[in-house]
Amino acid sequence: MAKKQVPVILITNDDSIHAPGLHNLVAAVKDLGKVVVVAPEKPQSGMGHAITIGQPLRLHSVNLMDGVEAFSCSGTPVDCVKLAVDKVLHKKPDICLSGINHGANHSINVIYSGTMSAALEASIENIPSIGFSLLDFSMEADFSGAQHYARLLVKQILGKKIDKHLCLNVNIPAIPKELIKGFKVCKQAYAKYDEDFVARKDPHGKKYYWLTGEFVNFDKAKDTDVWALKNNYVSVVPVQFDLTNYALKSKLEKFIR
Amino acid sequence: MAKKQVPVILITNDDSIHAPGLHNLVAAVKDLGKVVVVAPEKPQSGMGHAITIGQPLRLHSVNLMDGVEAFSCSGTPVDCVKLAVDKVLHKKPDICLSGINHGANHSINVIYSGTMSAALEASIENIPSIGFSLLDFSMEADFSGAQHYARLLVKQILGKKIDKHLCLNVNIPAIPKELIKGFKVCKQAYAKYDEDFVARKDPHGKKYYWLTGEFVNFDKAKDTDVWALKNNYVSVVPVQFDLTNYALKSKLEKFIR
Numbered sequence: 001m002a003k004k005q006v007p008v009i010l011i012t013n014d015d016s017i018h019a020p021g022l023h024n025l026v027a028a029v030k031d032l033g034k035v036v037v038v039a040p041e042k043p044q045s046g047m048g049h050a051i052t053i054g055q056p057l058r059l060h061s062v063n064l065m066d067g068v069e070a071f072s073c074s075g076t077p078v079d080c081v082k083l084a085v086d087k088v089l090h091k092k093p094d095i096c097l098s099g100i101n102h103g104a105n106h107s108i109n110v111i112y113s114g115t116m117s118a119a120l121e122a123s124i125e126n127i128p129s130i131g132f133s134l135l136d137f138s139m140e141a142d143f144s145g146a147q148h149y150a151r152l153l154v155k156q157i158l159g160k161k162i163d164k165h166l167c168l169n170v171n172i173p174a175i176p177k178e179l180i181k182g183f184k185v186c187k188q189a190y191a192k193y194d195e196d197f198v199a200r201k202d203p204h205g206k207k208y209y210w211l212t213g214e215f216v217n218f219d220k221a222k223d224t225d226v227w228a229l230k231n232n233y234v235s236v237v238p239v240q241f242d243l244t245n246y247a248l249k250s251k252l253e254k255f256i257r
Numbered sequence: 258m259a260k261k262q263v264p265v266i267l268i269t270n271d272d273s274i275h276a277p278g279l280h281n282l283v284a285a286v287k288d289l290g291k292v293v294v295v296a297p298e299k300p301q302s303g304m305g306h307a308i309t310i311g312q313p314l315r316l317h318s319v320n321l322m323d324g325v326e327a328f329s330c331s332g333t334p335v336d337c338v339k340l341a342v343d344k345v346l347h348k349k350p351d352i353c354l355s356g357i358n359h360g361a362n363h364s365i366n367v368i369y370s371g372t373m374s375a376a377l378e379a380s381i382e383n384i385p386s387i388g389f390s391l392l393d394f395s396m397e398a399d400f401s402g403a404q405h406y407a408r409l410l411v412k413q414i415l416g417k418k419i420d421k422h423l424c425l426n427v428n429i430p431a432i433p434k435e436l437i438k439g440f441k442v443c444k445q446a447y448a449k450y451d452e453d454f455v456a457r458k459d460p461h462g463k464k465y466y467w468l469t470g471e472f473v474n475f476d477k478a479k480d481t482d483v484w485a486l487k488n489n490y491v492s493v494v495p496v497q498f499d500l501t502n503y504a505l506k507s508k509l510e511k512f513i514r
Contacts, residue, residue, distance in 0.1 A: 048335075049305030049368045056457070056465035078305075078369075082452045083466060108381060110500055111306045112335075120500075124365060124449050156513055163505055185509045187501040192381050195339045200313070208313040209340060236513055238505035243367055243377075244444040248420055248495035252442045255419055256410065256493055 007033035010093035012080045014044040014114025017072040021100035024143035028151045037070035038084035047114040050076045077118035096122035099132035100146050106171045106225040107191035123167035136174035145177035149234045169237040173229050184233035189224035191217040264290035267350035269337045271301040271371025274329040278357035281400035285408045294327035295341035304371040307333045334375035353379035356389035357403050363428045363482040364448035380424035393431035402434035406491045426494040430486050441490035446481035448474040
């Protein structure tokens with residue numbers, strides 16, 4: 001009988017190789033396969049699907065955890081996935097995990113999130129992927145609930161042929177593990193940030209602006225990720241890279257000549 | 258009778274305020290409304306939906322063209338849109354245009370493109386938006402066909418209530434204007450880049466990597482943007498920021514517990 005292949009699990013994030021969220025994710029799934037980490041050397045929150053074109057990338061071997069091959073990368077989360085496949089693994093991993101992000105990536109955050117862009121990049125390459133985010137920005141956050149559900153989900157997904165472009169956006173409420181009610185498959189809520197830039201003057205009298213914003217949820221539906229999280233579920237939104245608005249496509253044909 | 262309001266047209270891009278493509282777009286639509294430009298001070302290609310969180314933003318008034326208010330911004334294309342609405346216009350414009358990009362943004366490029374991310378950001382804010390891209394990377398590209406079709410489309414869209422989140426990804430083939438067959442409303446082709454990082458050694462003997470990749474179209478359908486462009490049409494893909502994969506959502510409910 002042929003020896004059973006150990007699945008290769010690629011792990012990345014956007015909070016950098018030093019983030020507790022990454023270490024917690026590695027620890028949670030370490031024994032489910034051969035874990036290889038390629039993560040940004042510096043925080044890359046809000047980098048979206050940025051890639052590095054104008055300058056070269058560096059890769060450095062890092063001592064992260066026993067039995068885990070790990071590298072820091074000078075680029076974005078999406079660069080990490082591309083470089084990992086081409087120059088570290090030299091093949092596609094069986095699954096790509098991203099996170100655990102320090103802070104929410106539900107609703108519209110999926111668009112800005114480096115964590116989710118890394119996962120989406122993997123799915124473009126036919127690598128099943130999951131991005132995990134905990135609703136707690138703090139570096140001292142309690143990851144025990146997130147770890148438990150991340151491990152449970154990876155076990156349920158790994159090795160199953162659900163969809164060749166499978167990409168899941170998973171958010172975990174920041175509450176004690178015992179209070180979490182389980183998974184809820186959801187859609188992305190229509191929510192956004194009401195921007196309010198703070199204008200200041202530097203010591204030379206010149207203006208500069210800090211981006212701030214208040215999160216507003218416009219979506220009252222009960223099958224959204226925002227609803228699920230408010231009701232103590234782990235939200236699971238399947239996401240895709242085909243941005244075509246099919247409903248609008250047929251309508252537009254009447255308008256544009 | 259009340260005086261008819263002049264529509265406000267916000268223009269941005271990702272190739273920077275100095276790019277010929279931006280100047281050509283401004284010139285093409287200048288007389289259709291009050292044009293205000295807020296564009297990145299440096300090239301931001303491949304920045305995707307990145308936003309600037311860790312540092313403040315600067316805004317500088319620029320003398321771009323007679324009768325046009327213009328500012329350069331130190332941030333990303335998405336930052337430009339946010340800052341323009343909050344601190345330059347102090348209200349939402351009637352339309353947001355992005356481009357004309359030097360180079361294609363069809364198919365999967367929509368994900369990496371700063372040009373399209375700026376347009377998508379506007380649509381999140383209920384501002385109808387169009388991103389324009391010419392299939393020619395050169396700074397000396399001939400924009401006459403692109404200008405003609407950009408103006409035609411803006412005239413057809415401006416003031417019409419088609420969809421509150423209308424966002425169009427428009428690509429123009431790099432051929433003489435007379436050879437362009439008109440608009441084709443399309444879906445995003447499933448195409449991607451086969452990455453092949455070029456590894457080099459710096460003068461100190463340390464490795465670095467340049468991202469390169471070959472574009473591969475896997476989509477043989479005739480209603481895609483790649484097909485339309487190959488057949489000398491201007492491709493128009495309506496895009497959306499709801500990334501939920503609805504088909505997969507129902508399927509997943511059986512897998513995840």
